[in-house]
Amino acid sequence: MKSIYKVVKLGDYLEETNERNTNLENIPLLGISNEKKFIPSIANIVGTDLSSYKIVNKNQFAYITVTSRNGDKISVALLSDYEKCIVSSSYITFKIKDGAGLDPQYLLLWFKRNEFDRYTRFKSHGSTRETFDWDDMCNIDLPLPPIEEQIKIVEQYNIINKNIEIKQVINDNLYEILDLQFAKYINDANNYEDKFLIDFLNFEKGTEPGSENYLENKSVDTIPFIRVQNINSNITPKYVSKKIKKLKLFNENDILVSFDGTIGKIGFGINGCYSSGLQRVTSKLNFISSGIIVAIMHSNIIQDELSKSQGTTINHASKKIPELKIPFNVDKLKELSPIFDNIFQKLKTNTMLLAKLQEISNQIINSTFD
Secondary structure (H helix, E strand, O other): OOOOOEEEEHHHOEEEOOOEOOOOOOOOEEEEOOOOOEEEOOOOOOOOOHHHOEEEEOOOEEEOOEOOOOOOOOOEEEOOOOOEEEEOOOOEEEEEOOOOOOOHHHHHHHHOOHHHHHHHHHHOEOOOOOEOOHHHHHOOEEEEOOHHHHHHHHHHHHHHHHHHHHHHHHHHHHHHHHHHHHHHHHHOOOOOEEEEHHHHEEEEEOOOOOHHHOEOOOOOOEEEEEOHHHOOOOOOOEEEEOOOOOOOEEOOOOEEEEOEOOOOOEEOOOOEEEOOOEEEEEEOOOOOOHHHHHHHHHOHHHHHHHHOOOOOOOOEOOOOOOOOEEEEOHHHHHHHHHHHHHHHHHHHHHHHHHHHHHHHHHHHHHHHHO
16 A cells, blocks of 8 residues: 555545435446446346335445455446446445545546455455445545546546557457358358367366465466456456466467356467366367367357357356357368458457556556555
8 A cells, every 4th residue: 555645444435325216217227247347237127116226326336245256356336337327225335425535436446456355355254145344345444645646547547448448349340350251151151061169179178276376466486377257358367376287278379268157258369377167279170270260169150059058057068069060161161261360360469458458457556556
């Protein structure tokens, strides 16, 4: 924590709102992810009385008190993209006191720190479900620079994250082009034969080093440990010692696919080791390149089949994915390979830039508070 800033108790600057939706306003129902964002709720609210749900207004916060089984994180978010929304009555909603001299975006940066997640998990209590309640939140020590400096720190952070958003849009567009090209290949399927993925692809499962070996900080002696939750997101990975035996390694040209949890997620452009929920996909045939593998695994024909497996408590797709079929034509795939590879190289380069930008974003947070 920066000693040049005064340290205050967060509770002196916050107040719980607890505004209820008694008028049954027609406003979005949102949830909160452990990436500290409001997201559309997937709850089935048919026949539900929404009058007890809580209202969150723009520049107000909400958080979920339960921290267990949440990826070692606490779900807290600042509402910035809507004028107001409703959330579950189990959420705690709060705002910064008027004239407190605390910028909401600056406070959100504080919440986004890995150290904050570790602190909330350590302070959580309960037998069945571990929770971080309102009194715990109010008891947090917060370094508080002058409001002008808070705004400058937020501006720095936002510049980097705007670039992250732009790069992500580019990736989305590249994937759309890739999908269209593969759909064209499928639609031209004359004299094709159906082949199982296992007929021409290898699948190598990752390993688990054990949570007791997780490290939070990067060093020359550590290696990133990629799990399903951060295979293709901006979530900072855990690290493990390079000395651990039986790690499954991969490099930026390798293709990873998630087989557990959210199945069918694809990752590349990163270096490290990977968990048992992921598998490294390689080709048994020389002409099947990384671009072709990504085009196949991201295609609608594969993703639509995998979506049918969603909804179970834990999705285990280790048998399902290799047994999926696609129309297979050697000459046509060879013809399209340069197109797929060109798109893949652009996706990989952009993904690696995204990782660098995310690292800078994390550095801004850490250099401010740690």
